[in-house]
Amino acid sequence: MLTLKQSRRLQSVxxxxxxxxxxxxxxFPIFWMILTSxxxxxxxxxxxxxxxFAPTLENYLHINERSDYFSFAWNSVLISFSATVLSMLIxxxxxYSMAFHESRHTKRTLxxxxxxxxxxxxxxxxxxxxxxxxxxxxxxxxxxxxxxTLINLPIVVWMVYTYFKDIPVDILEAARLDxxxxxxxxxxxLLPIARGxxxxxxxxxxxxxxxxxxxxxNLTSSAAAPLTALVASYSSPEGLxxxxxxxVSTLACAPILIFGWISQKQLVxxxxxxxxx
Amino acid sequence: MNHTLKALVAAxxxxxxxxxxxxxxxxxxxxNNSDMIRMQKLSKTFEEQHPDIKxxxxxxxxNVLRQRLTTDIATQGGQFDVLTIGMYEASxxxxxxxxxxxTNLPATYDLDDVFPSVREGLSAKGTxxxxxxxxxxxxxxxxxxxxxxxxxxxxxxxxxxxxAGFAAKLNKPEQGQYGIxxxxxxxxxxxxALVTTVGNAFGARWFDEKWQPExxxxxxxxxxxxxxxxxxxxxxxxASSNGFNENLALFNSGKCGMWVDASVxxxxxxxxxxxxxxxxxxFTYAPKQVTDKGxxxxxxxxxxxxxxxxxxxxxxxxxxxxxxxxxxALVAEKDGVAxxxxxxxxxxxxxxxxxxxxxxxxxxxxxxxxxxxxxGVRPVPYVGIQLVTIPEFQGIGTQVGKLFAAALTGxxxxxxxxxxxxxxxxxxxxxxxxxx
Numbered sequence: 001m002l003t004l005k006q007s008r009r010l011q012s013v014x015x016x017x018x019x020x021x022x023x024x025x026x027x028f029p030i031f032w033m034i035l036t037s038x039x040x041x042x043x044x045x046x047x048x049x050x051x052x053f054a055p056t057l058e059n060y061l062h063i064n065e066r067s068d069y070f071s072f073a074w075n076s077v078l079i080s081f082s083a084t085v086l087s088m089l090i091x092x093x094x095x096y097s098m099a100f101h102e103s104r105h106t107k108r109t110l111x112x113x114x115x116x117x118x119x120x121x122x123x124x125x126x127x128x129x130x131x132x133x134x135x136x137x138x139x140x141x142x143x144x145x146x147x148x149t150l151i152n153l154p155i156v157v158w159m160v161y162t163y164f165k166d167i168p169v170d171i172l173e174a175a176r177l178d179x180x181x182x183x184x185x186x187x188x189x190l191l192p193i194a195r196g197x198x199x200x201x202x203x204x205x206x207x208x209x210x211x212x213x214x215x216x217x218n219l220t221s222s223a224a225a226p227l228t229a230l231v232a233s234y235s236s237p238e239g240l241x242x243x244x245x246x247x248v249s250t251l252a253c254a255p256i257l258i259f260g261w262i263s264q265k266q267l268v269x270x271x272x273x274x275x276x277x
Numbered sequence: 278m279n280h281t282l283k284a285l286v287a288a289x290x291x292x293x294x295x296x297x298x299x300x301x302x303x304x305x306x307x308x309n310n311s312d313m314i315r316m317q318k319l320s321k322t323f324e325e326q327h328p329d330i331k332x333x334x335x336x337x338x339x340n341v342l343r344q345r346l347t348t349d350i351a352t353q354g355g356q357f358d359v360l361t362i363g364m365y366e367a368s369x370x371x372x373x374x375x376x377x378x379x380t381n382l383p384a385t386y387d388l389d390d391v392f393p394s395v396r397e398g399l400s401a402k403g404t405x406x407x408x409x410x411x412x413x414x415x416x417x418x419x420x421x422x423x424x425x426x427x428x429x430x431x432x433x434x435x436x437x438x439x440x441a442g443f444a445a446k447l448n449k450p451e452q453g454q455y456g457i458x459x460x461x462x463x464x465x466x467x468x469x470a471l472v473t474t475v476g477n478a479f480g481a482r483w484f485d486e487k488w489q490p491e492x493x494x495x496x497x498x499x500x501x502x503x504x505x506x507x508x509x510x511x512x513x514x515x516a517s518s519n520g521f522n523e524n525l526a527l528f529n530s531g532k533c534g535m536w537v538d539a540s541v542x543x544x545x546x547x548x549x550x551x552x553x554x555x556x557x558x559x560f561t562y563a564p565k566q567v568t569d570k571g572x573x574x575x576x577x578x579x580x581x582x583x584x585x586x587x588x589x590x591x592x593x594x595x596x597x598x599x600x601x602x603x604x605x606a607l608v609a610e611k612d613g614v615a616x617x618x619x620x621x622x623x624x625x626x627x628x629x630x631x632x633x634x635x636x637x638x639x640x641x642x643x644x645x646x647x648x649x650x651x652x653g654v655r656p657v658p659y660v661g662i663q664l665v666t667i668p669e670f671q672g673i674g675t676q677v678g679k680l681f682a683a684a685l686t687g688x689x690x691x692x693x694x695x696x697x698x699x700x701x702x703x704x705x706x707x708x709x710x711x712x713x
Contacts (some may be wrong), residue, residue, distance in 0.1 A: 045526040221356045222333045235338040236309040
């Protein structure tokens with residue numbers, strides 16, 4: 001019979017081991033991608049797969065020679081950050097009104113907004129393509145910024161709304177009693193309290209924009225093409241390409257992975273320092 | 278002094294902006310394969326020769342490229358000045374008036390040097406709409422070392438029955454060695470390219486003269502039964518997921534005794550940096566059965582100019598340069614004669630090339646024999662060997678490909694797959710107003 005202390009220790013070991021197993025399982029494809037990026041094409045297709053091999057940088061040199069990586073990366077940064085900021089600018093007032101001035105249509109409006117995410121993007125490819133064409137926005141960053149803002153807006157509004165809902169109305173009423181205007185109420189009271197949630201929403205929006213490939217592949221050609229377009233250019237129907245594709249995928253993932261890693265600490269701190277959480 | 282300096286700077290700015298304005302920029306959409314990437318690399322020479330033309334490249338995977346170009350050209354989006362397209366698109370889009378006719382080419386271009394079958398494949402109603410960059414046929418690759426060990430000899434023109442016999446003897450799954458590798462991945466450009474040539478060899482055809490599908494005929498039944506049985510007995514596991522690249526990887530790592538696929542693989546399987554079996558690969562013609570007509574396919578990647586391009590003259594200058602003899606000579610000089618884009622020009626097949634590329638003779642003869650207007654023993658109302666050049670074929674071909682892949686995995690019997698293929702093709706063709 002285990003004592004309570006032993007039982008807790010066992011539970012902790014089991015949970016810890018399981019967590020590590022799940023984490024390793026999730027990380028394995030990324031690890032394998034990075035590993036493959038340092039292989040030759042022959043090593044990349046070897047069966048059984050090789051864990052130990054002579055590493056090479058030839059794939060990265062090939063990418064450097066063939067493509068202007070920094071131009072694609074700059075487009076990714078500019079488009080993702082702009083779309084995220086724009087969607088937050090729209091989502092915060094929208095979520096504020098829905099969370100603190102709820103009407104009988106609020107829930108249905110939220111569900112309707114989310115339901116737009118269920119529409120397959122290809123269903124609206126032609127109208128959006130023609131709109132962009134007639135407005136001279138094909139292969140422009142503006143088109144992608146606007147589209148990314150719109151496609152992520154339902155999720156962003158929903159997330160910000162749930163964070164706002166956790167904040168007691170009393171805090172805002174206290175601010176109002178002290179003479180705060182609506183903008184002061186949002187800017188000085190609501191946003192600082194919800195900063196952890198807002199930061200995680202922004203990070204999610206950023207990741208969604210960074211990884212979006214359908215619209216970037218269809219609406220851009222060269223000037224506004226982000227990293228997803230660069231990755232797509234290294235897949236090939238004829239010839240071996242796994243090592244090169246892994247290298248370019250590593251380069252495409254690296255900035256957002258690093259950014260996520262750095263902001264992780266801020267996120268946790270933001271969440272734990274919240275007035276309510 | 279200060280004013281003089283300002284004036285100088287202003288003059289410099291003006292002159293540089295004038296130069297920028299004078300330069301025309303071409304946006305070129307191309308497919309990611311080694312020949313096209315080489316073209317991108319060597320195009321610096323073109324830019325040096327034509328300082329008034331700047332090139333921008335958009336490289337995409339084949340399926341993405343097709344979808345992207347179709348969207349752009351159907352809406353007259355005008356995002357691209359030069360398109361890399363295949364024979365299927367060239368004739369369809371040319372007939373619709375979406376492509377510029379390739380007329381008034383420079384005298385040095387020597388259009389007569391281009392193989393007639395390739396020229397015809399890229400034309401619609403006698404007008405050429407795209408200039409061929411390279412062309413390919415399908416051929417048989419086999420392991421000379423395994424054949425020698427097993428005491429086998431590959432005939433120059435094998436039949437599918439003979440190929441199955443060899444596969445039975447070379448099949449040693451316990452050693453990770455399979456008799457034959459063939460495409461199984463569903464798609465009009467994947468398994469259907471190969472299976473259609475098997476069908477042609479067995480005397481089958483997609484449609485009769487009145488556009489009635491023929492999948493319920495004995496020819497298709499024989500062809501599909503043979504394909505499914507051979508692959509199930511002597512093919513690698515999971516063959517229904519294997520396309521060109523998967524089979525290339527299997528062959529290069531020594532897992533396949535034979536492989537029937539695109540001639541473009543010749544340079545890959547003989548390249549020691551990517552093939553373990555580079556020294557022991559033999560090449561022969563694609564297998565025939567009741568006929569050799571349509572037994573090997575014909576395909577070409579070509580450069581075309583959309584009518585929506587705003588720089589048509591510059592685009593034609595570039596397209597002509599990239600598909601010229603001069604470009605071939607440049608490739609030979611920079612990267613070796615074996616890397617000259619194959620299959621388009623008679624002049625490519627000189628002594629130096631034939632010696633450097635052991636697969637050149639088989640490829641050349643297969644290309645010469647290919648006749649897209651007569652892809653089988655019986656007359657057909659369509660053009661195309663491994664495909665049918667009608668707009669509906671992408672959808673029909675992929676649907677039939679899925680059914681045949683299901684037969685390969687055992688989800689359906691051959692009869693069920695053929696009956697379903699017949700029903701879906703009849704439905705789509707009726708919708709398209711074809712049966713007469």
